[in-house]
Amino acid sequence: MVFQKKVNIYKCYQFGVPKVVNSGYKPNEVKTMQTKFVIALACSVGLVLQAFSQDEQAVKILKKVNQAQTQKATQVYYKYTYKGWGKLAGRFVGEVKISRKNGMQLWVHLKTLDEQGQLKRDEFIVTNGRAIQLLDNTAKMYKYGTARGGGAYLMSYAWYAVFQESLRPQPFARATKDTTLKYEGTKDIAGVKCYVISRTNPYFQDREYWYFGTDDYLIHGQRKENHQPATEGGFTFHMSALKTNMNWTKSDFALNVPKSFKKIDEDQRPVKVGNQAPEWTLVNTAGKTINSQQLRGKVVVLDFWASWCNPCWQIMPMINALKKDYAQKNVKVLGVNVWENPKLDLKKYLKKKKLDQYEVWLDKDATVAKLFKIAYLPLIVVIDTQGKIAFLSNGRDAQLNKKLREAIDRALK
Structure with a gap:
């Protein structure tokens, strides 16, 4: 506790209560300060006990x-x-x-x-x-x-x-x-x-x-x-x-599977590094579309995210900086918004987050997310110039920025 009335104040403690020595304060002022300290200490202890108490x-x-x-x-x-x-x-x-x-x-x-x-x-x-x-x-x-x-x-x-x-x-x-x-x-x-x-x-x-x-x-x-x-x-x-x-x-x-149903073994077509990436199409807020065929020959970075996903928007500034740094190279960085609240105004959201330059494409019905078998967010995918997956990450890696840039640089060679 700091008393700011006079500078020549020395404090010692007697049973936890400050004793003001040679301060120039009147006895009644010293008593008041000591009383206030005891009250403040009791309140602090009470708050701490309340914080750690249970119902x-x-x-x-x-x-x-x-x-x-x-x-x-x-x-x-x-x-x-x-x-x-x-x-x-x-x-x-x-x-x-x-x-x-x-x-x-x-x-x-x-x-x-x-x-x-x-x-x-x-x-x-x-x-x-x-x-x-x-x-x-x-x-x-x-x-x-x-x-x-x-x-x-x-x-x-x-x-x-x-x-x-x-x-x-x-x-x-x-x-x-x-x-x-x-x-x-x-x-x-x-x-x-x-x-x-x-x-x-x-x-x-x-x-x-x-x-x-x-x-x-x-x-x-x-x-x-x-x-x-x-x-x-x-x-x-x-x-x-x-x-x-x-x-x-x-x-x-057990499930009763009709003979007419199409059967898909997901383990036979895993989304992993080295495999061919699935073909996909996305649309932006203006209705313009973009697809994997259009970008063949480029290194493509897909950042799957949603506004409700805290780890997603925590790495967005890094993704935005990456897009800026590779702007003059054969690299396309796309933010893929999926599983989103349909009432959210994405432009306002990104402006509020100061990420106006973050390029957003929409996967409204999660079609692309299903192609990449996404079970969680975020997911970052790097696709090389031949359409093969060069890098995958869930975004929860302290070395993500370094590893992601290294993967892009390898794919550019």
């Missing part, structure tokens, strides 16, 4: 949830509805089967709806954590692959139907250590009375609500609200018709 009621409920999920939810069935807004916009309904007996098995029926509630896409996704299958009844296609091969992206939409925390060996055990937990009372979710537990993430400015049955202590829903401008939006996820301890076998997780 005991919330922790008590979560511990019971962990026990219930572990004991009762080894084989679970439920119906679900997902409704998102803002950057998390989307509508999905369907059914889910989860088995955690002798390894994990997941079966998801995913129906994608438009804003009017009409069916847009009807899919089934099945995985045991290693092999992944997708049956697309709308496109009449059956795709399959492995998580470590070319099939990881097949799981992308499954997470709209599954509360991922419930798949952990000890569900919600880690959450009991969260100091932002708060018991919010009860709420009815699809006819089930539930405890409401909330938690916050100050960095991402989001708030999450979990709904647990007051009788069974199982998860029945979730709500999330993001308030950071780059990720503003949210969603509600509600479960109904929940059944536990089912007596399923492997056949309950």
Whole structure:
């Protein structure tokens, strides 16, 4: 604590309280300053203790949830509805089967709806954590692959139907250590009375609500609200018709694939360095198109991104600088916007981020993202002059700028 009234002040501490010596202050002034210090110290200690304290009621409920999920939810069935807004916009309904007996098995029926509630896409996704299958009844296609091969992206939409925390060996055990937990009372979710537990993430400015049955202590829903401008939006996820301890076998997780459906082995056409890149077409905000054939003979850098993806816009200045540095060389740098909030004004967004010169092309229906089997963002792809993939990165590399430039320089030779 610094007193600014007179300069000749020396402080010593007696039981943590400053004692002002030879300061020229009157006794009553010294007493006032000491009193203020004690009050400030008490407030500071209180704030620190509050910051590290937990809501005991919330922790008590979560511990019971962990026990219930572990004991009762080894084989679970439920119906679900997902409704998102803002950057998390989307509508999905369907059914889910989860088995955690002798390894994990997941079966998801995913129906994608438009804003009017009409069916847009009807899919089934099945995985045991290693092999992944997708049956697309709308496109009449059956795709399959492995998580470590070319099939990881097949799981992308499954997470709209599954509360991922419930798949952990000890569900919600880690959450009991969260100091932002708060018991919010009860709420009815699809006819089930539930405890409401909330938690916050100050960095991402989001708030999450979990709904647990007051009788069974199982998860029945979730709500999330993001308030950071780059990720503003949210969603509600509600479960109904929940059944536990089912007596399923492997056949309950099998897909019935019609003979007429086109079959695609994703592991046989992996997107990896050295392989031929898929042919693609993009459009910009003015309606102009560009495709891979037009750029053959150039080194092409594709930066897949979305405004809600924090790592994406963190590397944008680097990508923008790279475009400027290679402007006079045989290199084309394109920002590919995918899975974006349709209501976002990209021009205003980039201007706000001071990235007006960042060249944006749109992949509105994620067609190109699917060609490159993207399961996460960001993804940076370098394609050489012969149309082969020369470099791939998820953008989370401290040496990204160096490695990316080295890959471009090699491709230019």
